Amino acid sequence: MDGPPLTDGSIAIDGQLIQAIDQARRSGEIDLGDVILLPGFINVHTHLDLTDAAECQPKGADNPEGFPAWLERVVAFRRKQSLAQQQAAVETGLTYSLQAGVTTLGDILTQPSLWSLLVSSPLRGVAFRELLGLTPDRAADAITELNDWLALQKEGRWHRGLSPHAPYSVRRELFVAAMTAAERRGCPLAIHLAESRAEAELLAQHQGPLVPFLERRGVWDPSGLIGSWEELLQMVPAEQRILWIHVNYLSPRCLSARQTIVHCPRTHAAFGHDPFPLESWQHKGVRVCLATDGLASNPDLNLLEEARWVYRHYPNLTADRVISMITREAAAAIGWEKWVGTLTPGKLADLVVIPWPSGVPLATDPCVAILEGSVSVQAVMIDGQWILPPAPQNG
Ligand SMILES: [Zn+2]
Known part of the structure; x- marks a missing residue:
């Protein structure tokens, strides 16, 4: 929400904070599959x-x-x-x-x-x-x-x-x-x-x-x-x-x-x-x-x-x-823009995971895909901790 959507994106989290957002592959990463990641x-x-x-x-x-x-x-x-x-x-x-x-x-x-x-x-x-x-x-x-x-x-x-x-x-x-x-x-x-x-x-x-x-x-x-x-x-x-x-x-x-x-x-x-x-x-x-x-x-x-x-x-x-x-x-x-509201390095790692709606082309703008469809939130992270954990990925 602070720039254009990033395809094949990766978020590095250090403790409570977002450390980096890029397309790098990292050891120990969790592959969430075809999902949309948004700030909480x-x-x-x-x-x-x-x-x-x-x-x-x-x-x-x-x-x-x-x-x-x-x-x-x-x-x-x-x-x-x-x-x-x-x-x-x-x-x-x-x-x-x-x-x-x-x-x-x-x-x-x-x-x-x-x-x-x-x-x-x-x-x-x-x-x-x-x-x-x-x-x-x-x-x-x-x-x-x-x-x-x-x-x-x-x-x-x-x-x-x-x-x-x-x-x-x-x-x-x-x-x-x-x-x-x-x-x-x-x-x-x-x-x-x-x-x-x-x-x-x-x-x-x-x-x-x-x-x-x-x-x-x-x-x-x-x-x-x-x-x-x-x-x-x-x-x-x-x-x-x-x-x-x-x-x-x-x-x-x-x-x-x-x-x-x-x-x-x-x-x-x-x-x-x-x-x-x-x-x-x-x-x-x-x-x-x-x-x-x-x-x-x-x-x-x-x-x-x-x-x-x-x-x-x-x-x-x-x-x-x-x-x-x-x-x-x-x-x-509420005056918390330094901490939450966007996925930005340095902010708190509060994020939601929304499955990519089935049948919608992957090139679609993710905000359009969310608002035109009816998919629900699948997982939630607060302060770098999964509060609602994501579904395990196969393969
Ligand atoms: Zn009221």
């Missing part, structure tokens, strides 16, 4: 603790219930979910991710105790602590939570981030506190923005279907709302690394180049949102990454299927650009 995929937006929440999924694009009704279902689901169930959901989500070739995650974490499951997995990533609080009391509690979270030690493969959830659930002071702490600690932010029309109506007029949703939870406090999406964009410090999640209803006028939008294509389709102006954003220089979102809204955690969906629906995008949105550009979005 990077899924920058998941909610692994909702991996068991398939019953919440939207009912399809024709379903008139809309976003607030879906939120009601997710909140009800979370109420009845025990900590043990959340832990099992995270474990299952990590397994699904790995099977899909995902080696780096950006996961939203609702319970700090789930952190230990992430750091004991072979994957790497950023755990974004979810922060909720529209009323003064709840916002004050969330500020305590964020300080506790950032005071904990770093772990090798996992970093800590903050996710002040969304404009309809976060008080202005909580946004400010999260941005100030993130800037001071150099940690990334993830914010759900402009996800629904109901969110715009709430901010502009303090009315619409999100009001009864918040009232029923006893957290309706219009004095805490930010005035508009544009106001929130202007609050972010200039150098702050931030993932804007969804951004379904913001005009492409509103973001500047080098900012990142995380687009979750099949979740977007399931809600029947307006078409996502992906190419307009890219034309402006805004980085667009693809992610699955959680299983409360998406059918699975297979990031390659998000890429295939985009490749089918945006015919002007080249196959390698689409793959870059789950590798190279995703690495840059």
Whole structure:
């Protein structure tokens, strides 16, 4: 993903790192046969603790219930979910991710105790602590939570981030506190923005279907709302690394180049949102990454299927650009471009092995072969270690 595909390629690995990429033959080499080698995929937006929440999924694009009704279902689901169930959901989500070739995650974490499951997995990533609080009391509690979270030690493969959830659930002071702490600690932010029309109506007029949703939870406090999406964009410090999640209803006028939008294509389709102006954003220089979102809204955690969906629906995008949105550009979005996202000497040896699709000529561009076909990931390496080992080759 940092140059043209290399036919008959060979990767030399030294410890955790890629040492060389060339066409040399080496003693002790493993011949993987006719396969495609790619950098490990990077899924920058998941909610692994909702991996068991398939019953919440939207009912399809024709379903008139809309976003607030879906939120009601997710909140009800979370109420009845025990900590043990959340832990099992995270474990299952990590397994699904790995099977899909995902080696780096950006996961939203609702319970700090789930952190230990992430750091004991072979994957790497950023755990974004979810922060909720529209009323003064709840916002004050969330500020305590964020300080506790950032005071904990770093772990090798996992970093800590903050996710002040969304404009309809976060008080202005909580946004400010999260941005100030993130800037001071150099940690990334993830914010759900402009996800629904109901969110715009709430901010502009303090009315619409999100009001009864918040009232029923006893957290309706219009004095805490930010005035508009544009106001929130202007609050972010200039150098702050931030993932804007969804951004379904913001005009492409509103973001500047080098900012990142995380687009979750099949979740977007399931809600029947307006078409996502992906190419307009890219034309402006805004980085667009693809992610699955959680299983409360998406059918699975297979990031390659998000890429295939985009490749089918945006015919002007080249196959390698689409793959870059789950590798190279995703690495840059979380600030890890020195370490992952491409197969490059000096970077970490995180890679996926995909069998060459049968019947496809070997001269085909490998990204086209992957996106036009339906082959799955066969093997996964992280830090130079096979986590899912390749099938043995005969002869
Ligand atoms: Zn989300």
